[in-house]
Amino acid sequence: MLPDMGFLKATLGEPLGLDLHFNIADEQACAATLSLAEQKRYQALENTARAKSWLLGRAALKSLRTRLDGRTDIDALSFPNARFSLSHSADVALAVAEPSGCLEGIGVDLEVDTRIQPAAARFFLTEHEQQWLQSQAAERWSHHLLRIWCIKEAVFKANPGNIGRTLADHELDRPADARGEARASTGQKMEYASWCESRTCIALAVCR
Ligand SMILES: CC(C)(COP(=O)(O)OP(=O)(O)OC[C@H]1O[C@@H](n2cnc3c(N)ncnc32)[C@H](O)[C@@H]1OP(=O)(O)O)[C@@H](O)C(=O)NCCC(=O)NCCS
Incomplete structure (x- = not known):
């Protein structure tokens, strides 16, 4: 169960x-509440995962x-975004906004x-992060x-200059920390906070 x-x-x-x-939206949303543009987008996705x-x-x-904002139009929101962010996992979507x-x-x-496969580590961790991981007990x-x-997905999304970049272009200063700072290879600095329990994790990052 997700935290409230x-x-x-x-x-x-x-x-x-x-x-x-x-x-948090965790029930099947009703297609009738979609705008015309959204209905078109939904029809294109219908019957897909x-x-x-x-x-x-x-x-x-x-x-x-x-x-x-007292308005329902979200068609105009594009990502990365300075006020809104969204993530989906399993049958749940989590949105956040800074007012x-x-x-x-x-x-x-x-x-x-x-579950993240260890073989994927070299594709999304920097050298520094991989070295830190190697120094940790294998069972962790x-x-x-x-x-x-x-955390890095949240950091990536918070980076206003993320287009054309990957997670590996972003580095956590102290990978051990639940809350800390991260930098993009292009210079942007992000701050993050995170919460993890068992195989459920939520991370939030901002670029000021
Ligand atoms: C964009 C990305 C962060 C989405 O993450 P995800 O785990 O696939 O999906 P999530 O459900 O957490 O997030 C999806 C939402 O992120 C938002 N999003 C999409 N692109 C974004 C971007 N460039 N910046 C910020 N937010 C973005 C959208 O709101 C999207 O939902 P929507 O399509 O319904 O509007 C991810 O696909 C990505 O491109 N990562 C960087 C590339 C990379 O390094 N991949 C790992 C290689 S090992």
């Missing part, structure tokens, strides 16, 4: 000094947009019951791989 919004605010927003709004998670994502984002517009970028990542690798994957 109050927990997410306290664990991910407050450590970064931000009053963030979260929304992505259809349900895409709908859940729209539902999670839309209700946050309504709460913060004041004080950030350059925000990113969230949710991993539910995820799968935990660290999932945790760092989740």
Whole structure:
């Protein structure tokens, strides 16, 4: 089970000094609530594995947009985005918003019951991160791989200059830390906070 919004605010927003709004959509969203443009997009996805998670994502984002801006149009939101971010995993979508517009970028990542294969490490970890992982007890690798994957996905999404970049272009200063700083090879600096329990992880990152 995922933590509630109050927990997410306290664990991910407050450590970064931000009053963030979260929304979790975990039921099949209703196609009737989609705008015309969204209905077209949904029809193109219908019967694909992505259809349900895409709908859940729209539902999670839309209700946050309504709460913060009093409007339901999310068609115009593009990513990376300075106020909104979205992640889907399993049958759940998690959206986050920063209401004041004080950030350059925000990113969230949710991993539910995820396992990252050790062979994937060299594709998303930097040299420094791989060396740190090697120094850890082997029985903790799968935990660290999932945790760092989740943090780096959030960091990547928070980087306003992420187009054409990969996770490996982003490095955590201290891979052991649940909360800390990360840098992109292009110079942007991100801050993050994260929470992990068993094979579920949530990470939030911002670029100021
Ligand atoms: C974009 C990316 C971060 C999405 O992550 P994901 O785990 O596949 O999917 P999530 O459900 O967590 O997030 C998807 C949402 O991220 C958002 N998103 C997409 N591209 C984005 C970007 N460039 N920046 C910020 N947010 C982005 C969208 O809202 C998307 O949902 P939507 O399509 O329903 O609108 C990921 O696919 C990616 O490109 N990573 C970088 C490339 C890389 O290094 N891959 C690993 C190689 S080992």
